[in-house]
Amino acid sequence: MPIQDTLASSQTFFRTLAAQAAAFLPNLLAAILILAIGFFLARWLASLVSRAFGATGHTDETVRGPLIAIVRYLVIVLTLLVALTQLGVQMTSLLAVLGAAGLAIGLALQGTLTNIAAGIMLLWLRPFRVGDYIETQTFAGSVREIGLFVCHLETFDGLFVFAPNSTLWNVWMRNHSRAPSRLLAWSITLPREVDLAGARAALTQAWSREDEGRSQLAEPEAFLDQLTADAQVIVFRGRVQEGSTTRAQRWTAQTIRETLVERLGAAAEPRAIQRIVPGDADPSRYLGSGDAPVAGRPARQEGDTAPSS
Template structure:
C-alpha cells in the first residue's frame, strides 16, 4: 500500500523544525554571548594577573628572574583553565566530571614525568633557598664548577678547565653543596716541612714577613704562625692567613713560591722523606756451631 505525503504535511513539519531552531537559538543565545564575554574577560584578566605578579615579584631584589617568569605563567594558565571550565558550565556540561578528568590526566602526566617534576621542584627550591648563585664556584659531591645558569630543569656549570657541565637540579638538591664563593673571605694554611737542625723561630719569622708584605693578606683576622706537628723526619711549620675569596688562589700560589725562595735563601731545608736504618753486626763468637 503506497503512502502519500501531502504538501500541507511538509509545510507543517518544516514549520515545526523552524520553531525548534528558533527556540534553540533563543535559549542558547545568552549562553553563547556569556561564553564569549567570559573568554574575552578571562584572557584580559589572565594577562593582567600575569603582569602584576611579574612586576610584584620584581620588587624583591633577591627574587630570581626564572622563578618570577614561572610563577607568573602558572597564574595565567590557572585562570585560563578556570575560565574554560566556567564556559563549559554555561552550556550545561557537568564540570565535576571535567575536573575529575583533569585530575586523572594530571596524575597520569605526573607519573609519566616523575623525574622531570622532581627536577622542577628541586629547581624551585634552589631558586628560593639560594644555596648558590650565578657566578659562584661550588662542589656538590664531585659536581664542581662555576654556576652559569640555574634553570627549572637543570643547572649549567663550567669547570675550572673550561668544560661545560649540565646537571639535573635533583642531583644538586640531594647532595651537600660546598660553596667556595659565598663568603667574602677564606682562610689558608701554608704548611711546610723543615729539618730538625733548622731554626724553627727563623722559619716562622720568614713566613710572617711574607704574609705581612702581601697587601692581599687581610690584617683582620691577623696572620699567625705555629708549629703544627713534629714527625719522624721533619717539623711542620704553618702560616695561617685570611684573604678575600677572589684573591684566594693567586695569594696561595704567590706565597708558596715566595716561601720556597725565602727558605732557600736563608738556608732552611725542606727535607725529603727519610728513614734511618741501624745495622748491628752479630758477634761471631755467639753464632751457633754447625
C-alpha cells in the same frame, strides 16, 4: 526509493554538519585568538617582570628565574582554561578531567615532580645562590641559574652542566662561596739546621704588611708540626677573604719560598711546600682558643663574639 531516501538523508546530514560548523567556527576562531593573545601576553609579562627585577637591583638573582617562570606558566594555564571555556567545555567536567589527568601525569612524571619539590626546597633553604661555586659528588661549577626543574651550572673550564634539582638536593654539597673567609694551610719542609724561630718570624711578618702584590692572609700563624733527624716541618696558615682564595693558592707557595731565602739565606731553601687541608678531627685546625669546641658548650656560630682566652 531507497536511493532517494539515502540521498535525502545525506543531504540532511551535510546541511546539519555545515550549520553546526558555521555555528562552531566563530568560537574556534575566538579560542585560537585567545591562545595567541595569551601566549604573547605570557612572554610579554615574563619579559616585563625580568626587566622590573633588573631595574630595582634589590631582588635576589636566585629567585628571579623561578618567579619569572611562575608568571609565564600561570598566564598560559589561565589562557588554556579560557580558550576551552570559549569552545563550550564545562568547567566542572574540565576540572574532573584535569584531576584524573593530573593523577595519571603525576604517576608518570614522578621524577619531574621530585625536581619541582627539590627546586622549592632549594629556593626556600638556599644552600647556594646564583654565582656561588658548589661541589657535589659528581661535578663542581658556578651556579648560573636556579629553575623550578633544573639548575644551570658552568664548570671552571667553561662547560655547561644541566643538573636536575633532585640531584642537588639529595646529595652532600660543598659551597665554596658561602663563608666570608677560608682557612688555607701549607706544609713546609726545611733542613734541620735552619733557625725555627727565624723561619716562623719571617713568614708571619711577611704577611703582616699591607702589600697588594702579596696574597693576603689574615691572622698568619706558623708552628712546628714534625721534627725528624734531618728535617723540620712547619705548618703555615691563615684566613683568606672570599674572592681571594684562588690568588692565595697560586702565589703563596712561591712567596713562602722567596721570603725564606731572602730573610734566612740560601740554606733555608725549602725541600717541599705542599698545601694541606686539616681534617675535621684535627684540633690544630682551629686558629684560636675561642674557635675550638668545648665539652658542654655549643659551638660558636658565625657572627658571635669569641670569648677572651
